[in-house]
Amino acid sequence: xxxxxxxxxxxxxxxxxxxxxxxxxxxxxxxxxxxxxxxxxxxxxxxxxxxxxxxxxxxxxxxxxxxxxxxxxxxxxxxxxxxxxxxxxxxxxxxxxxxxxxxxxxxxxxxxxxxxxxxxxxxxxxxxxxxxxxxxxxxxxxxxxxxxxxxxxxxxxxxxxxxxxxxxxxxxxxxxxxxxxxxxxxxxxxxxxxxxxxxxxxxxxxxxxxxxxxxxxxxxxxxxxxxxxxxxxxxxxxxxxxxxxxxxxxxxxxxxxxxxxxxxxxxxxxxxxxxxxxxxxxxxxxxxxxxxxxxxxxxxxxxxxxxxxxxxxxxxxxxxxxxxxxxxxxxxxxxxxxxxxxxxxxxxxxxxxxxxxxxxxxxxxxxxxxxxxxxxxxxxxxxxxxxxxxxxxxxxxxxxxxxxxxxxxxxxxxxxxxxxxxxxxxxxxxxxxxxxxxxxxxxxxxxxxxxxxxxxxxxxxxxxxxxxxxx
Amino acid sequence: xxxxxxxxxxxxxxxxxxxxxxxxxxxxxxxxxxxxxxxxxxxxxxxxxxxxxxxxxxxxxxxxxxxxxxxxxxxxxxxxxxxxxxxxxxxxxxxxxxxxxxxxxxxxxxxxxxxxxxxxxxxxxxxxxxxxxxxxxxxxxxxxxxxxxxxxxxxxxxxxxxxxxxxxxxxxxxxxxxxxxxxxxxxxxxxxxxxxxxxxxxxxxxxxxxxxxxxxxxxxxxxxxxxxxxxxxxxxxxxxxxxxxxxxxxxxxxxxxxxxxxxxxxxxxxxxxxxxxxxxxxxxxxxxxxxxxxxxxxxxxxxxxxxxxxxxxxxxxxxxxxxxxxxxxxxxxxxxxxxxxxxxxxxxxxxxxxxxxxxxxxxxxxxxxxxxxxxxxxxxxxxxxxxxxxxxxxxxxxxxxxxxxxxxxxxxxxxxxxxxxxxxxxxxxxxxxxxxxxxxxxxxxxxxxxxxxxxxxxxxxxxxxxxxxxx
Numbered sequence: 049x050x051x052x053x054x055x056x057x058x059x060x061x062x063x064x065x066x067x068x069x070x071x072x073x074x075x076x077x078x079x080x081x082x083x084x085x086x087x088x089x090x091x092x093x094x095x096x097x098x099x100x101x102x103x104x105x106x107x108x109x110x111x112x113x114x115x116x117x118x119x120x121x122x123x124x125x126x127x128x129x130x131x132x133x134x135x136x137x138x139x140x141x142x143x144x145x146x147x148x149x150x151x152x153x154x155x156x157x158x159x160x161x162x163x164x165x166x167x168x169x170x171x172x173x174x175x176x177x178x179x180x181x182x183x184x185x186x187x188x189x190x191x192x193x194x195x196x197x198x199x200x201x202x203x204x205x206x207x208x209x210x211x212x213x214x215x216x217x218x219x220x221x222x223x224x225x226x227x228x229x230x231x232x233x234x235x236x237x238x239x240x241x242x243x244x245x246x247x248x249x250x251x252x253x254x255x256x257x258x259x260x261x262x263x264x265x266x267x268x269x270x271x272x273x274x275x276x277x278x279x280x281x282x283x284x285x286x287x288x289x290x291x292x293x294x295x296x297x298x299x300x301x302x303x304x305x306x307x308x309x310x311x312x313x314x315x316x317x318x319x320x321x322x323x324x325x326x327x328x329x330x331x332x333x334x335x336x337x338x339x340x341x342x343x344x345x346x347x348x349x350x351x352x353x354x355x356x357x358x359x360x361x362x363x364x365x366x367x368x369x370x371x372x373x374x375x376x377x378x379x380x381x382x383x384x385x386x387x388x389x390x391x392x393x394x395x396x397x398x399x400x401x402x403x404x405x406x407x408x409x410x411x412x413x414x415x416x417x418x419x420x421x422x423x424x425x426x427x428x429x430x431x432x433x434x435x436x437x438x439x440x441x442x443x444x445x446x447x448x449x450x451x452x453x454x455x456x457x458x459x460x461x462x463x464x465x466x467x468x469x470x471x472x473x474x475x476x477x478x479x480x481x482x483x484x485x486x487x488x489x490x491x492x493x494x495x496x497x498x499x500x501x502x503x504x505x506x507x508x509x510x511x512x513x514x515x516x517x518x519x
Numbered sequence: 520x521x522x523x524x525x526x527x528x529x530x531x532x533x534x535x536x537x538x539x540x541x542x543x544x545x546x547x548x549x550x551x552x553x554x555x556x557x558x559x560x561x562x563x564x565x566x567x568x569x570x571x572x573x574x575x576x577x578x579x580x581x582x583x584x585x586x587x588x589x590x591x592x593x594x595x596x597x598x599x600x601x602x603x604x605x606x607x608x609x610x611x612x613x614x615x616x617x618x619x620x621x622x623x624x625x626x627x628x629x630x631x632x633x634x635x636x637x638x639x640x641x642x643x644x645x646x647x648x649x650x651x652x653x654x655x656x657x658x659x660x661x662x663x664x665x666x667x668x669x670x671x672x673x674x675x676x677x678x679x680x681x682x683x684x685x686x687x688x689x690x691x692x693x694x695x696x697x698x699x700x701x702x703x704x705x706x707x708x709x710x711x712x713x714x715x716x717x718x719x720x721x722x723x724x725x726x727x728x729x730x731x732x733x734x735x736x737x738x739x740x741x742x743x744x745x746x747x748x749x750x751x752x753x754x755x756x757x758x759x760x761x762x763x764x765x766x767x768x769x770x771x772x773x774x775x776x777x778x779x780x781x782x783x784x785x786x787x788x789x790x791x792x793x794x795x796x797x798x799x800x801x802x803x804x805x806x807x808x809x810x811x812x813x814x815x816x817x818x819x820x821x822x823x824x825x826x827x828x829x830x831x832x833x834x835x836x837x838x839x840x841x842x843x844x845x846x847x848x849x850x851x852x853x854x855x856x857x858x859x860x861x862x863x864x865x866x867x868x869x870x871x872x873x874x875x876x877x878x879x880x881x882x883x884x885x886x887x888x889x890x891x892x893x894x895x896x897x898x899x900x901x902x903x904x905x906x907x908x909x910x911x912x913x914x915x916x917x918x919x920x921x922x923x924x925x926x927x928x929x930x931x932x933x934x935x936x937x938x939x940x941x942x943x944x945x946x947x948x949x950x951x952x953x954x955x956x957x958x959x960x961x962x963x964x965x966x967x968x969x970x971x972x973x974x975x976x977x978x979x980x981x982x983x984x985x986x987x988x989x990x
Contacts, residue, residue: 130803155866159675178670184662187669191658198658199649201844204630234705237870245741250721266867270716332588332601373672374874395626396737399708402873403845 066101070109073099078118078129089119089127150486151262151269153471157480166512168504169471169482169497171261171310172373173455177428177502179412179421183372186411193407202403204391206232206379210410214365214379221342222354223363225381231390232401236340236366236378237263240303242393243336243362243380244271248300255293255302257285259458259487259496261310261338264303277489280312282449284320287327294331301334307349308341311487311498312458313451315349325356335361340378343370343422344429344454358383367409369455370422375405429455432501439510440499443517448496457499465517467497473516479509481516537572541580544570549589549600560590560598621957622733622740624942628951637983639975640942640953640968642732642781643844644926648899648973650883650892654843657882664878673874675862677703677850681881685836685850692813693825694834696852702861703872707811707837707849708734711774713864714807714833714851715742719771726764726773728756730929730958730967732781732809735774748960751783753920755791758798765802772805778820779812782958782969783929784922786820796827806832811849814841814893815900815925829854838880840926841893846876900926903972910981911970914988919967928970936988938968944987950980952987 077083089095089110096103110127113119119127158170190198205211211227218225233239248254250272256264258277268275276297278285285304293299306316316324328335337352342365353363358381366378380390394401412418436457437447445459461467467483474481482500484493504510548554560566560581567574581598584590590598629641661669676682682698689696704710719725721743727735729748739746747768749756756775764770777787787795799806808823813836824834829852837849851861865872883889907928908918916930932938938954945952953971955964975981 152863152866155870156675156862159672159866159871172672175666175670178666180666180669183669187658187662191655191662195646195649195651198651198654198845199646199843201630201643201839204627234873235869235871237868241868249743263867263870266863270864270867272720368672368870372670372875373871374669376871376873391627392623392737393741395623395630396734396741397708397712398706399626399734399839400630400706400844400847402705402847402876404843404879405873405875408875 066105067109083129085129087129151266154482165478167480168499168509169480173502182412182417186408189411201400206401207406210406221348229384231380233378235376239364239378239380253297253299255299258489259493262486282314283317287323303336305338306351308454313456318350321350338364340366341454346453375408377405377409436501436504455500455502461495470516474512477512479512537576538580554600556600558600622736625953636949638951639970639980640951644973653883653888657879660882672871677872678877681877692819700855702851704849706847710835710849710851724768724770726770729960730964733957753785754788758794774807776809777822779925784927789821792821809835811837812925817924846879848876848880907972907975926971926973932966941987945983948983950983
């Protein structure tokens with residue numbers, strides 16, 4: 049039932065038998081809370097009709113579920129869901145999606161990929177592109193740090209000199225964040241998770257871009273909220289549809305990337321930023337601006353947090369994409385009056401940050417080598433984007449736009465091809481692709497694939513894509 | 520309103536004026552969701568009566584709250600809560616507690632303590648007690664690691680050789696966890712937080728010990744659940760009251776420390792463990808056994824997870840207390856069929872773990888130096904416990920029991936003294952104490968203080984306690 053790799057649990061059931069199909073259907077109703085603890089199960093005859101199977105099949109299925117303890121028989125009365133709900137399964141919340149386009153598909157496949165698997169679908173740079181010399185030098189510096197640096201919990205906001213440095217960096221982009229408005233987190237993802245806990249509650253509605261980074265969808269499922277997508281254009285969200293969504297759904301929160309949008313590579317225009325913030329103000333909307341790709345920009349584009357002055361916009365950053373995904377460090381810049389509550393939440397849910405990671409990052413950021421590294425990365429990415437684009441166009445794929453920077457190309461397959469099918473076939477060739485619908489709330493990116501140009505230098509990638517497109 | 524350090528927001532209001540008091544009362548009702556978004560506020564005349572103020576005071580308070588956007592006036596109809604709820608404040612959820620005994624009080628004071636402040640109330644060892652040479656050696660080893668170790672995301676479960684090592688260590692304590700049943704986390708706290716997300720939902724009831732580790736209470740508030748305490752004795756929870764709580768409250772989950780219980784230092788007896796597990800089985804209760812103090816034990820005491828074989832008990836560990844709180848690494852050992860769902864949740868909410876921290880811990884655990892370090896720590900703690908106990912008894916404090924190991928002494932003040940008053944006065948002397956009620960759901964540990972013997976070697980601690988007891 050938890051299997052999310054191709055094998056579909058909707059159609060054939062857990063073991064392909066009729067009994068398995070009935071068991072799967074009941075499990076899903078319990079997992080999705082349609083059948084709450086203590087609730088009576090459908091009658092055997094009734095459910096046999098619903099499932100188009102014999103009553104003996106349903107009897108067998110109920111007996112097996114009872115043996116597992118998921119349901120209980122009360123003689124003379126029927127079957128009831130056992131008092132103890134099964135644990136939350138994110139794979140079962142929200143609309144039922146094809147497993148291959150589950151928001152976890154790309155992350156699980158990429159994170160679990162063996163050494164013989166290529167991952168043009170993943171969202172990070174190869175380790176060899178990261179500043180290895182600087183990381184090693186920073187570790188050597190750490191061996192000479194004070195005892196407290198290596199062994200004590202950090203302060204709740206996190207390493208003061210790193211927050212001062214981040215404050216100066218944000219000022220360069222026009223974002224007014226004093227060091228006291230900045231809280232370090234263990235990652236950009238943890239930053240957004242903390243903010244969701246702080247700002248929303250189960251049942252609320254949250255706006256995202258369609259398409260958007262697939263892990264926003266996974267994270268929002270964990271918060272049990274309703275997710276509404278707004279189509280994303282080459283200059284930001286479609287403002288007319290954004291206004292409609294505000295009126296119709298009254299969302300509490302909007303999560304977006306302003307610059308080098310994931311997966312499209314698009315950039316918010318100043319006019320769209322202005323209109324979006326006016327709408328947000330009118331409807332009391334809070335915005336999380338996830339800016340983890342900022343350092344890939346050739347020149348700064350508008351930031352919602354800079355326009356807004358960190359009033360209703362919260363700014364998120366991290367160094368997992370440009371420095372190291374192994375020594376993780378993210379941060380939140382928010383209104384001063386929200387920081388106390390965020391500190392409480394951080395202590396309650398993770399007690400402290402990771403001072404060793406913060407020191408590692410600070411050692412690298414504080415001298416000039418990081419800027420040089422970033423300049424090199426941008427050049428390298430720009431060349432890789434050109435090459436990957438050329439090869440993909442040679443295969444008949446069409447880029448949504450030519451991105452200003454970053455690692456992503458959002459490409460459309462020729463008519464008649466389904467990206468999920470292509471991704472499934474490529475996986476058999478040990479190539480992890482990122483099919484469009486993992487990024488799409490409305491499941492309308494059926495023909496798109498996101499390519500990471502830094503992970504697409506191996507000719508096997510294009511050979512496999514070509515084979516997978518042929519079917 | 521968010522102030523949690525002594526200044527009471529219940530009595531005098533935000534600025535000490537009558538208007539401020541009325542504003543504070545409305546804010547709390549909105550914060551605590553007594554007044555939901557869109558709800559009508561109490562009438563001006565009615566609320567003036569309730570608050571024993573004039574109607575003009577209430578008018579002024581409502582006007583100011585409306586100017587802030589928290590409420591809205593609808594002419595001819597009254598005042599309504601604005602559509603957009605203010606962010607979640609943990610300080611406002613749950614029963615209103617005296618701010619000085621808020622569950623965050625000890626953590627915030629300890630984590631934010633300046634160099635001139637002593638922290639006998641905190642829950643960790645001084646940095647100088649940690650294995651500094653080993654930490655530095657481990658960092659030097661890391662400078663020679665592969666590129667991927669320093670820059671790539673880890674696998675979802677985390678560093679395989681560390682999980683293999685943890686599996687062998689747990690086997691020594693009778694806990695049968697294969698490496699595939701172990702998931703690394705960024706800390707013990709994050710482990711419990713993930714499990715709460717997996718196992719419970721808002722509105723559920725969770726059992727804890729009374730007293731228990733105060734951050735359990737903070738964490739459970741963040742999960743918006745009802746918390747019920749069961750009195751803890753020298754041999755574990757009071758089994759008769761535990762049984763009663765199961766019947767009366769039908770909790771989904773119980774969170775506890777089996778060995779070297781925090782704050783009492785008590786140890787679960789085999790008989791209590793057996794009865795507790797029988798009750799848990801009868802009522803379908805899941806148990807989180809937080810075992811982060813395991814390495815401080817002189818000889819292993821019974822573990823619920825060992826008795827139960829990791830069926831309904833989940834085992835948690837970390838190295839923040841014995842190795843480093845700066846390079847954080849915790850873990851979960853759970854039933855095999857829960858691991859997939861936990862991986863999804865970990866990816867959704869933090870994307871990956873921190874491989875650098877995991878490598879640092881592994882480097883130290885895998886040779887013999889860690890066991891030697893632990894043996895030294897135990898001796899040192901044993902001596903410090905004797906000395907601290909003697910000094911506290913000299914001041915008239917009475918230990919709840921003589922702990923077998925660990926860093927905590929749970930002590931009762933002489934009759935007539937309130938631990939919160941004593942802690943407040945000690946703070947003026949720059950000494951952070953841990954007053955009993957931060958650990959107590961029922962707020963019945965009024966006369967207790969928890970002392971960390973490793974942080975109590977400075978004579979100023981006892982001089983300050985003596986002064987604070989005199990008042």
